[in-house]
Amino acid sequence: MTPPVRAPAHALAPTSPPPATPAVSARIADPSILDVEAVASALGADPKRGLSAAQAAQRLSVDGPNALRRAPPVPAWRRLLAQFQDPLVYLLLVAVLISLGAWWLEGMDGWPLDAVVIGAILLANGLLGYLQEARAQDAVAALARMTAVTSSVVRDGQLLRVPSEELVRGDLLVLAEGDAVGADARLFDAAALRVNEASLTGESEAVLKSIETLPAPASIGDRLDMVFKGTAIAQGSGRALVTATGMDSEMGAIAGMLEATVEERTPLQKEVQRIGRMLGIAVIAIAAVVVGSIVLMTELRTPAEWVQVLLLGVSLAVAAVPEGLPAILSVVLAIGVQRMAARKAIVKKLSSVETLGSASVIASDKTGTLTRSEMTIERIATASGESHVNGIGYAPLGSVEHKGEELRGPLRAEQVAVLSGGCVAGNAQLRQEADGRWEIQGDPTEAAFLVAERKLGVEEHRQARFERIREIPFSSERKMMSAIALDREHGGAPVLIAKGAPDVLLGRCTRARVGDEILALDAPMRARILADVERMTDDALRTLSVAYRPLEPGEEIDGQADLEQDLVFVGTVGMIDPPRTEAAPAIAEAHKAGIRVIMITGDHPGTAVRIATDLGIVEAGAAVLTGSQIAALDDAAFAEAVRRTSVYARVAPEHKLRIVGALQADGNVVAMTGDGVNDAPALKAADIGVAMGITGTEVSKEAARMILADDNFATIVHAVREGRSILDNIRKFLRYLLSSNMGEVLTVFLGVVLAGVIGLAGPGGAIAAPLLATQILWVNLITDSGPALAMGVDPAVDDVMARKPRRIDERVIDARMWFGVLEVGAVMAVVTLLTIDLYLPGGLLEGTESLDNARTAGFTVLVLAQLFNCLNARSENASGFRDPFANGWLWAAIALSAVLQVAVVNLGFLNAAFGTVPLSLEQWGVCVAMASVVLWATELRKLIARALDRRGARAGPAAAPGAGG
Known part of the structure; x- marks a missing residue:
């Protein structure tokens, strides 16, 4: 390991009074095109002694800490209040106000049961959502494990180690192998300095830096005389003057792009908002018709009569609005979040879970996401042939083979010389940590030689x-x-x-090693070596060659003589940052699910295509689009290119944003993965941004909606599967809730409109409500919450990854589901009203029972019909008798609801609270039979639908399936 750089004695010893430097320096637009003297002058900096402590303190007070600007934390009370900002919640609050108003007009007798129960449900929902999001934030904070980063600086002629947040413009930064670069800085001294800039540019290879002034402005990746905040020193040492800190740095510029990026609402949030608006309009319309009809048909004389009309309006509001929906949605999403957390996927917002299930494109960064970010030697070519190196990454597990066999004879001797020589001519170190992981110190390219040498088993000999x-x-x-x-x-x-580099090294060679012999390097041998290099380059491998020369006795090795001549060529290695082993199967599963996977990287186009081909993202020879080509395309041409291009190379942050935007404009739900600062704007703009938890920067984690704790691309696909299952279950309980509530609405609406037909109209035209407001609330309480929640954890009916993603324009509740909701609701209303008519005197069916008895029977039929509807709602087309006992929680919820209904009908104190009377055994039998009609009617409709689907499949190709469940 290269020892940490320390300032030389002459730099620390004051030889003359330091020049006067200003306390505050000027900002420099582009220091890469200015020479060091001009940069030092503009900064008021001293390249020998650095700033004084007083100057550093003054500049820190003016410029502020060297940190990125973060949004102020949202107070807990505001996060709790945000849980109630939902159209359905607003609708329920209106129902609470109406209920309280009716209770006040009645003289505030007893407790306002409707208002209390609805309010309790709203409060429980808000607390649940708040607690789940707080837990997710805690998980993200624990994952980050923020540590204080420090930097070496020279101040007052002394080498110090200070927190990076205290760096200021003009500081003399001392860089050593393994350091994190604390701020943007202009180099003025560099010795074999290589910097890993993958987090900023996406480039996987360490960049060799130089102190030479650039002739013209260049992109970040080509500013060789600069180092940037957030990058890391892979090799060598250097000194630089800090030119920009905090938000003025290149990392700060990208963080500023995040502030300008609008975070879109998820598809589920949009859909629930639409349902809320629609239900609100429906409630107003139906309540107006019903209340208006009663006012026109009945002469209201007393305040009590007006109260009854208002109560009927309340009952309609309660019937129309599934007040348990927000709470159930939060619980189901929270359960999904916990499942994902167990799979190492930390979801920051509950609503993001469903978005994953709708993803049609996964746009992935390459370095560190699809690849291991561990340079690995894959091939070795020498005079006697070529070998293949098995195993990937820094763990020295694998072997070096020739055509599947162990190396022998001259070939082995040559390849030992290549690997041992590459290790000697390098400064990296490879070591095994206490937990068994292998880590490197230094340049990844040099570390690759150490790993391959261990696989050959000759490191101890070297x-x-x-x-x-x-x-x-x-x-x-x-x-x-x-x-x-x-x-x-x-x-x-x-x-x-x-x-x-092979071409450079070959130009200095006059001989070549063949086995244990040294032969003259003739033209045919040169051509063969160049052919080996070209073949590796064509396969997107980075090539390095090794040569040597025994020095003559007494030859000067410390002078200026050029020793690197008349070399003996040994061989060439081809290396690559290998794909993650789990990435290819995950990509195959994504393709099976109809999800397009694209690669967006700052790396070389050839390397990008090679990795994409190996992973199965594209076929061999597929086109690649570079950043410069993207910049040259107008919007129309770019939109067309995005539809057919799946590999993007040499791209900048603004290009990633443009790619994501074009995919979204084309109707895709985009999941964007990444780990670097350069990925952060696109992560925030995407429908679901996914950051790497281990290698990811804090900026990328803050921008993302989900964080992978294991940096495993396959975890994304597991999360998509979970998201699809959750979406299916959301559709199940929405189908159940809406059809059940539709039954309640139609029961009240038709009961009022047809009051004279079914015997609910009394003397003088007075209309009796078919159900009381408290009864409707009871129905919602015992049949909505438990069964709907159990459907939220229902096992998948089929393979959710065997169908195409849900289209962005496809509603969670589509026309087909609405038809089913109306059909089931109508059947519920009809059987409920027929039961009331059966027991009431007058009407279509002559009965002899009291209004309370008839209403109790109708009330019971409505409850039992909704419990039968649980079996219907598990699938759009599949029979309710298909694998009926797969969900034990659902049967437990049904049983509990049935027991509670028996209690509310037969227990005296509940009779008084809910206006019920006990039913006879015969009446219970009639209620069960009438309620079961809902199941049989739906089974008939599903049977016809399946027959039509089979006929359509025989007639032509099946349409791409949409969301299931």
Whole structure:
């Protein structure tokens, strides 16, 4: 490991009074195109002694901390209040106010039962949603494990370690291998300095930095004389002057883009809002018709009579609005969130769960998401042939084979020389942590040699044989580096070992190693080596070659003589950042589910296509779109390109935003994954942003709606499966709730309109309500909550990943479901009113019982019909008798509701509260038989629908299935 850089003595010793520097410096638009002297002058900085403590404190007070701006935390009371900002909640609050008004007009006798129960349900729903979102936030905070990052600076001529948040413009930043770069800075000293900028640019390879001033403005990835906040030093050392901190840094610019990105409401939120508006209009219309009819048909003389009319209006409001819907929706989503958390997917907002189930596109970053972010040597080519290196990542598990067999003879000797030579000419370290994981320190490319050498089993031999005594660092001009080592097998004689770009290294070679022999490097051998390199390059492998030269006794190795000549060529390695093993099966499952997977990366186009092909995202030879090509396309051409392109390379943050926007404009629900700062704006703009929990930056985690605690792409697909199951279950309980409430609405509405026909009209035209408001509320309380909640955890009827995603324009409640809701509601109303008519004197069926008895029988039929409806609602088309006992919770809810109904009919104190009277055994039998008509009518309709579907399937190709359940 390279030791931490320390300031040289001459930089620390005050040789003369420091120049006067201003306390506050000027901001520089683009320091990469200014020479170091101009940057230092503009910053009021001293490249030798750094700032004084007083100057740093003054600048920190003016500019503020070197931190990204964050939205102020939302107070707990506002987060709780937000749970009640929903159209359905508003509707229920209106019902509470009407109920309280009616109670007040009645003289405030007793408790306002309707208002109390509805209010309790609303409060429970709000608390549940608040607690679940608070738990998700706590999980995200625990995942982040924020630690204080520090930086090395020179102040007052002394090398200090300070919190990175205290860096200011003009600070002299000292960079060493393994450091995190604390702020944007202009380099003025660099020794083999390589910086990992994947979090900012998406580029997987470490970037070699230089102090040379750029001739013209360049993109972030090409500003070689700059280092940026949020990146990491992979190799070497350097010094730089801080030019921008906090929101003025490049990372801050991307964070600023987040503030301008609008976060869209989820499809489920939009649908529930639409249902709320629709139900509100329906309630007003139906209540107006019913109340208006009563006012016109009945002469109201006393306040008590007006109260009765208002109570009927309340009962209609209660009947129309599924007051349990918000609470049940929150509970079902919360259960889904807990299931996902067990699968390492942390969902920050409950409503985002359903969005995953609707995802039609997963737009994924490559580095660290689809790949392991661990450079791995895949092939080694030498004079005697080519070998394949098995195993991926930094764990040295695998082998080096030639055509499936163990290496032998000259080929093994050559390939040992390549790997051992690459290790000697490198500074990385490979070590195994206490938990068994393998970690590297230094450049990932150099670490790849160490891993491959361990797979060949010769690392101990190399360590015993060579002792490094000098390094000739890598430079952008030479495109190579060398190390001089003592070779103990040859009496401690010095040997120079070099690695670098194949074309550059080959130009310095005059000989080649073949087995244990050294032969002249003739034209045919050169052509063969270049062909090996070209073949690897065509396969999107990054290539590095190794060569060496034994130094002559007495040859000067510390002088300026060029030692890197007359080298012996050994061989070439091809390496790649390998795909995650679990990514390909996950992508295959996504394709099976009709989800398109696209790759968006800042990496090289060839590498991007190779990884995408290996993972099954695209076919071999597929087109790739680069950032420069995206910038050149107008909106129409770009929209067309997005429809047929699944691999994007060399893209900037604004390109990612444009891609996501084009996909959404084309009608897709987009899940965007990523881990870097450069991914954050697109994560926020996407319908569901998914950040990596381990390798992800804090900016990306804050922008996302979901965080993968294991950084596993397959977890996204598991989450999609869970989301689809949840969406199916939401459709089930919506079908159940709406059809049941429709039955209640139609019962009251038709009971009033047809009062004279069924015997509910008394002397003088006075109309008796078919059901009391408290009875309707009881129906909702015992039949809506328990059964609907049990449907929220119903097992999937079929394979939810075997159908296409739900279209963005497809309603959660489509026309087919509405037809079923109206049909079931109408049947419920008819059987309920027929039962009332059966027992009432007059009407279509002559009865002899009292109004209370007839109303109790109708009330009971409505309850039992809704319990039979539980079996109907489990599927749009499948029979209710298909696997009927798969959901034990549903049967428990049905049994509990039935027992409660028996209690409200037969217990005296409940009779008084709900206006019921006991029923005889014969009457109970009639009620059960009448209620079961709902089940048989729906079974008949489903039977006809299945027959029509089979006939349509035989007549032509089946339409793409929509959302199930």
